[in-house]
Amino acid sequence: MPKEQQYRCVYCDRNTIQVETDRFVCAQCDSIFPVIDGVPVLTRRAPHFVVAQARELAGVHGKWKQLHGELTQLGGIDKTPMLSERASRMADGMAANIALMEAQCQAIWAYAKTEAVADDTIAWATVQNGYPFDELLPYFYQDWYGTKPFAAVLQNILPAVETFCDDRQALAVFGAGACGLLYELSGYFEKSVGVDLALPGLIMAKHLMEGERFSLCLEKADWADIALSPSANTGSDTRFMAANVMDTPFPDESLSVVVTQYLIDIVPNAAWFVHEIRRILKPGGVWINFSKPFAWPSDHAVLGPRRLPEIIPILHEHGFEELQLKMSRFNVLSTEDIYPGGERFDQEVHIFAAKKADDNMQVICPAIKGRIRKKTTEAWNQVPKLVSARQIAVVEKKIFKTGLQETVPGIQVMDSFIPMERAFLSAISILFECIDGHRTLRQLKGHMDKQGVAMPERDFLDLIYCLNVEYYLLKFDDKP
Ligand SMILES: C[S@@+](CC[C@H](N)C(=O)[O-])C[C@H]1O[C@@H](n2cnc3c(N)ncnc32)[C@H](O)[C@@H]1O
Structure with a gap:
């Protein structure tokens, strides 16, 4: 169980979520938030969310099982030995990933089997915002296999933390994915938390940080077997949380730093996302972003994403002062180092650090939730x-x-x-x-x-x- 922490309830908006033996409960409105393999699920309809997450996993599991069956047959009948060999490599890779999923996600399935909670379409729609298991695997490779792209992320983010973040009390990494960045940053902060809607990814990252070793097979690297090594314990208080970054359970002004990587470019409304970050940062708190250029919801769609200098007025209007803005290129999820046919997606990224400005500042509030x-x-x-x-x-x-x-x-x-x-x-x-x-x-x-x-x-x-x-x-x- 995670240690006690005060969280805000996404139903009644009060900071009244309390830990019970194996779950969190809101003392105000009685909403229940399960804890799965040590990861609290603090979304709306949280019990249904876990059941929907199990269904999502079962979908990927079923797809791999079916392909595995088809490939195994193909391997036996094909006359081209090299093709047969490739088919069986793919089949073996899928079998290994199925085994990985079964081992890592046991707690999600166990919850769905034992709790009398209905499968639910609204929670299913929430789960769809997070990445499915198969799409998370390349992020585990990128973050935990000593890759060059991950080193490039650190080269950009660590100096910003060292230079601008004087308050090192509490960090949140939003859309934490495989949580490599969370791990690397956690050594700088008293408390750190990785937030994502992909519960399987959070659980796997937690297992890695607890010292478990496992490997995955990477489709984009011709199903190469990638052994992920757990890193040395940073000794810091690192937690994980399944939550929606558009409406997080952090109380107002509770965090020193929020880091977002490849997320503002995919959220449905960047303005509300920025508003949420501002709400939870302490006065003077710092937001560090690393992402593709992003579009602003009130801009005409034909204008596309904002150029780097065009971000400055957005920051000001939303109560931030820019500390640093940089443009760079990033080779995301590249597998070229381990496979000659590996893909490259070399793309423009915007990296910026911004400080929460004077608290009396009038901020345009989307006033939704x-x-x-x-x-x-x-x-x-x-x-x-x-x-x-x-x-x-x-x-x-x-x-x-x-x-x-x-x-x-x-x-x-x-x-x-x-x-x-x-x-x-x-x-x-x-x-x-x-x-x-x-x-x-x-x-x-x-x-x-x-x-x-x-x-x-x-x-x-x-x-x-x-x-x-x-x-x-x-x-x-x-x-x-
Ligand atoms: C493009 S991946 C980036 C992962 C990681 N930040 C990185 O760059 O390696 C986006 C991540 O954000 C998560 N995500 C997307 N929408 C989210 C939301 N509304 N709330 C929480 N997590 C979200 C996905 O599950 C996925 O792990």
Whole structure:
């Protein structure tokens, strides 16, 4: 169990989450937050989130199992020995990764099996914001195999920590992924925490930092076997937390430093993300960012991501003073050092450090979360609007294979397809059809009830929260 720590509840907004034997509970609203293999899950619908995470793992597990079966057969019948040899290397790699997943993620599966918690579509949508197990593996290679790209990250971030971060009490690394950066920075701080929505990645990183050795097979390096070595214990207090960076459980002004790496470029609303960082930093606290150039939600889409100097006004408007801004190039997830055919993605990155400015400063507050947090009349009187630059499509994907036709219902949010059951999709369709910028949440809920897609009030508000905070498909006016 993690040591006691005061956290804020993402339901009732009070700093009242308390540790019980194997879980956290909010003393104010009784919401339950499970702890899985020592990692607290502090999202909304947290028990459902863990069950949905188990389903996500089972999907990757099933995909690998099926491919493994197909490749094993292929290896036996193919007449080209080199191709057969490659097929069996792939099959072996998949088998090794399946074994790795089974060993590392036991606690997630055990929770899903033993707890009487329903599988849940809203929590499933939250899980989809985190990276799936197979996509996390290259990050473990990059962070824990002594790679050049990881050395380049450290060369950029460590000097910023040494120069600008006088207060070394509490660090959070957001979107921590494989947590290599968390490990390297933890030696500089009294307390450090890695925050991510990919629970399997946090658990694996925790195991590595506890001294466990394991290896993974890397598809992008022709399924080479990569032995990851645990690093020496830094002796510092390092923790892990499954949470959404758009609405974290950190109390206001509780952190000295927040580090974000390759994250602001993928969150749905960069402005709210920056606002959240400012909320949790202490006065004078420092934010260090390393990412691809990112787009600002209020900019015209045709302008694309901001250029480096164009970030300065954003920082000022959101209550930060720039300390350093740098542009560099970064060879992300490159496997060329271990495999001649390895890919290179050499891309522009923006690295900056900024200090939380004078506390009295007027900051543009997106004022979102509080309004749909509580089941109050005020929350129900809010009027949602669609975000025109972000699109959702309800789709029935028809997949044609020889002798087989499969239909996969789901939603398409920008570039991502999220499979979902039909009943839920019709609820989403009805909701989106009647959002007109005039109807309140109460009226929308009433309309859905009449159309035969009733859901409990808490589920409805969680759905609105998910569409607003986690996917930014809905918004509310700045002033309620
Ligand atoms: C591009 S990867 C970067 C990982 C790591 N920072 C690195 O650069 O090696 C993005 C990471 O952010 C996590 N992530 C994405 N959206 C998130 C969210 N809303 N809240 C928490 N984590 C998120 C993903 O699970 C993934 O681990």
